[in-house]
Amino acid sequence: MSNYKFILSGGGTGGHIYPAIAIANELKSRYPDAEFLFVGASDRMEMDKVPQAGYTIEGLWISGIQRKLTLKNLMFPLKLITSLLRSRKIIKTFKPNVVIGTGGFASGPLLQMATSKGVPCLIQEQNSFPGITNKLLGKKVDTICVAYDGLDKFFPKEKLKLTGNPIRKDLLAVKGKHIEGKDVFKLIHSKHTLLVLGGSLGARRINELVEANLTFFENQNVQLIWQCGKLYYDRYKQYNDLKHVQVHAFLNNMDMAYAAADVIISRAGAISVSELCIVGKPTIFIPSPNVAEDHQTKNALAVAEKNAAVLIKESDLDNDFQNEFTALITNEEKQSELSKNIETLALVNATSDIVDEVEKLLKK
Structure with a gap:
């Protein structure tokens, strides 16, 4: 079977968007008939950058929590509930084989819903210190691809795979x-x-x-x-x-x-x-x-x-x-x-190694 369906979610900055695009491109080269859907935050740069890379994207009404008390913080619970419901609908309609998260606000509700529905999930953590979204998701997803040693401080050790960060070809x-x-x-x-x-x-x-x-x-x-x-x-x-x-x-x-x-x-x-x-x-x-x-x-x-x-x-x-x-x-x-x-410090096979881990989830 090569007509798999993949959802990729991550955004807010290029540091979350480009790894997702790199992973999608590698998957596409292995499975030319596969279907791809990106899910991002509706007012962030992924809504422009992902279509430029040739992929469809859906936006969630989601943002992070501000450090000080603001109107945006008061809106957060409503945004989160709305995004969870929208994510559930996306997963039910698209029926992905695997969901991949690369960090950022939107990947939280999307992967939360995917794991609750039993869809195999992988997250890719780029940093030596993970963001709050990935830390919360780490307990629920199947695989966590990382770029640094020592992240067992934050994630279950048995789920960790040291791959490096995905790089545009x-x-x-x-x-x-x-x-x-x-x-x-x-x-x-x-x-x-x-x-x-x-x-x-x-x-x-x-x-x-x-x-x-x-x-x-x-x-x-x-x-x-x-x-x-x-x-x-x-x-x-x-x-x-x-x-x-x-x-x-x-x-x-x-x-x-x-x-x-x-x-x-x-x-x-x-x-x-x-x-x-x-x-x-x-x-x-x-x-x-x-x-x-x-x-x-x-x-x-x-x-x-x-x-x-x-x-x-x-x-x-x-x-x-x-x-x-x-x-x-x-x-x-x-x-x-x-x-x-x-x-000498480059990990040139990172994208390929991450997609190898995605392929293992396809066989689950």
Whole structure:
């Protein structure tokens, strides 16, 4: 049988959406006749990104709980009940063989209903410190695919499979496309290219850093592909007027952006770290300090300690950034060393290994 039906649920940020799309693509390559349905939060970016990848998506009226008392929090019980009922209807109508969750608000009600109906379920946890949705689901699902050791602190040990994080296949082909990438972005070949990534929504502190250093970058013969995030685009789009700067709300052709880059500045979310290990470019990590258990710093430290990236904490940026950046951009040997070392950390078969686990559930 190859006309299986799969539901994939996850979203809110690219870190949850792209793993789900990567898993779907791998399943589709193995089962071309299979049917796929994505379930996301109706007002989040997955409603745009999933159809762009060629898949159908249903939206749930769901959001997370705010840390302070707000009207949104008062609405949460109603949203949750509505989403559970909608999820039950989706599962009853679509009749999936397996449901896969990659984190984010929408995957909670969907997988809750799937497990209660006896549908085999798998979750994929990208981080070294799991989010609340996956922690709650871990007790109920059949399989938990993880990217880090030591997650038996949060999940039943017998369900854990160390696979790594799913990566978009186009990133495996970035090598050797440096000139092509620069041409796609109409960049000057004789200049260094800095790719700045603050995540799909943007990173305020990284954007402020870049803005403050635009003249410094120009003096270093550096041109920028600056993904500032959709929340910040209106503020920073004025810098598109500068010859050495390209400001983007979001990068749809991320593979070519990676290919064009000589050096990358990035947050240290789990998917970003996994992608950067595969891309193998010299990277400066500036982890967000505003995440659970400071897991971005832990992610970045795991790479930096192996001399595979540069780590600068937000609190040290004013003192250290220009010196660290100059030391990297002017030293090709250091760039080469970081590239070589970060590549050794890549788990290139993660997507395939996760789908192997999905296939085991098909046989249950």
